[in-house]
Amino acid sequence: MSDRQMPDDPSDAPHRETTPGTELGGMFPRAFQKEYVTITRGDGHFVWDADGNRYLDAIAGNQNVNIGHGRTEVAEAAREQIETLEYTSSMLFANEPAMAYTERIAEFTPDGFEHAWLVSSGSEANESAVKMARQYHYERGNTEKYKVVSRQPSYHGNTGIAMALSGFPARKTKMQPLFDDWPTISAGTPYRCEHCDGDGGEACGVRCADELEQAILDEGPETVAAFIAEPVTGAANAAAFPHDGYFERIREICDEYDVLFIVDEVMAGFGRTGENFAIEHWDVTPDIITSAKGMSGGYSPIGGTMPHRRIAEVFEDVEDGFQHGHTYCFNPASAAIGNAVLEYMDDKDLVANARDVGAYLRERCEEFYEYDFVGDVRGKGLMLGVEFVDDRETKEPLPESGAEFQSLLFETGLDEGVITYPSGGHVAGDRGDHTLITPPLTIDRDAADELIDRMHATFEQVGASLDR
Numbered sequence: 001m002s003d004r005q006m007p008d009d010p011s012d013a014p015h016r017e018t019t020p021g022t023e024l025g026g027m028f029p030r031a032f033q034k035e036y037v038t039i040t041r042g043d044g045h046f047v048w049d050a051d052g053n054r055y056l057d058a059i060a061g062n063q064n065v066n067i068g069h070g071r072t073e074v075a076e077a078a079r080e081q082i083e084t085l086e087y088t089s090s091m092l093f094a095n096e097p098a099m100a101y102t103e104r105i106a107e108f109t110p111d112g113f114e115h116a117w118l119v120s121s122g123s124e125a126n127e128s129a130v131k132m133a134r135q136y137h138y139e140r141g142n143t144e145k146y147k148v149v150s151r152q153p154s155y156h157g158n159t160g161i162a163m164a165l166s167g168f169p170a171r172k173t174k175m176q177p178l179f180d181d182w183p184t185i186s187a188g189t190p191y192r193c194e195h196c197d198g199d200g201g202e203a204c205g206v207r208c209a210d211e212l213e214q215a216i217l218d219e220g221p222e223t224v225a226a227f228i229a230e231p232v233t234g235a236a237n238a239a240a241f242p243h244d245g246y247f248e249r250i251r252e253i254c255d256e257y258d259v260l261f262i263v264d265e266v267m268a269g270f271g272r273t274g275e276n277f278a279i280e281h282w283d284v285t286p287d288i289i290t291s292a293k294g295m296s297g298g299y300s301p302i303g304g305t306m307p308h309r310r311i312a313e314v315f316e317d318v319e320d321g322f323q324h325g326h327t328y329c330f331n332p333a334s335a336a337i338g339n340a341v342l343e344y345m346d347d348k349d350l351v352a353n354a355r356d357v358g359a360y361l362r363e364r365c366e367e368f369y370e371y372d373f374v375g376d377v378r379g380k381g382l383m384l385g386v387e388f389v390d391d392r393e394t395k396e397p398l399p400e401s402g403a404e405f406q407s408l409l410f411e412t413g414l415d416e417g418v419i420t421y422p423s424g425g426h427v428a429g430d431r432g433d434h435t436l437i438t439p440p441l442t443i444d445r446d447a448a449d450e451l452i453d454r455m456h457a458t459f460e461q462v463g464a465s466l467d468r
């Protein structure tokens with residue numbers, strides 16, 4: 001076991017100071033009502049709190065610290081660039097780090113993707129993709145095309161369009177009046193598939209994808225600009241992905257109705273699932289790829305919108321360019337950091353590591369079925385998820401479903417020295433619980449074993465606390 005003491009019972013838990021949300025300096029906190037542990041440093045796949053307790057970061061910060069914490073190579077690249085040129089406006093000037101970084105991204109993306117539009121977050125990457133899709137149709141004379149079809153459950157970000165497209169009640173309900181109602185279809189993921197018991201295979205994949213055709217016909221194909229989907233879903237459905245055949249049929253439908261296929265790889269992209277991009281697990285080429293999180297490894301806020309050549313070409317003839325942009329687009333300092341992160345990934349062959357250690361970790365996660373409140377274990381590469389239920393047969397959520405269960409899991413994980421990512425709200429409006437397991441892509445099998453041991457200890461304690 002690790003050098004951190006594994007407590008036998010909660011009374012042996014290490015001292016862990018927390019600070020109320022009301023006392024976080026001048027911060028307007030994420031929640032005034034919560035108590036926060038202060039994290040003071042990180043190294044590799046571990047972080048430490050202010051009391052010196054060590055935690056295995058099983059969620060890579062927020063599924064973004066893909067190369068691990070505290071990499072001096074990245075710090076050095078940042079320092080050098082900031083000393084040379086920290087900022088210049090991309091509206092008025094070109095800058096060398098952005099040119100070098102986007103060239104490297106073009107090598108990393110699938111064939112046919114030659115450009116990257118750089119922003120500061122995943123939400124902005126998705127807003128950019130939707131506007132790019134809209135303007136693409138506009139420039140081709142299809143001025144009525146503007147609607148975007150999305151899926152339930154899903155998460156595409158917290159800004160206006162990105163949240164309007166998200167099927168995530170826990171993050172949306174209170175803000176709902178702010179958003180337009182966009183057409184949606186089900187995510188068609190096997191565990192809670194509306195058409196089969198999960199074993200429907202390719203035929204069911206095609207049937208689920210056909211929901212998109214119906215939505216396009218209902219809206220009027222002349223009004224639909226794009227379809228957006230996470231190839232492997234993140235916080236909204238813990239690493240769930242559709243049946244085989246699904247994305248192939250989606251591609252056919254998009255082609256038939258001149259609808260652009262946007263893949264949201266904000267979490268799944270940049271190697272997390274064991275391919276450079278998750279959509280590469282299937283033989284499908286999207287029209288636009290969006291990403292963020294692992295792009296910068298957490299070392300700077302970066303997001304990117306990568307259009308296929310056939311989309312970019314339409315903009316080549318547009319005199320006033322893409323009608324979008326932010327002050328921090330193509331920020332030189334962030335670009336230098338992103339470049340250093342991709343170089344680190346390349347040097348250490350981290351996509352292959354995500355594939356290899358991910359397969360090992362996925363197999364070991366099967367052990368979690370020994371807990372009767374574990375309903376499903378799933379995922380690809382180092383993007384894994386566990387769904388919790390009261391009854392495996394009916395898949396009924398736990399009575400404690402929601403904040404009660406999710407904070408029990410998170411706090412118990414901290415007691416056991418592991419950081420989890422409980423989320424949910426994907427069943428019947430706002431019930432259902434799951435956790436992501438998304439460690440840095442740098443972990444090896446020993447660290448994967450430690451992660452499993454700590455999750456076992458966590459699940460044992462959680463199981464003992466549930467009302468069953």
Ligand SMILES: Cc1ncc(COP(=O)(O)O)c(C=O)c1O
Pocket residue numbers: 120121122123124126155156157158230234235264265266267268292293
């Ligand atoms: C799939 C997906 N899309 C979009 C977003 C939004 O990204 P950001 O939080 O960087 O705005 C997230 C963030 O969790 C995500 O997981």
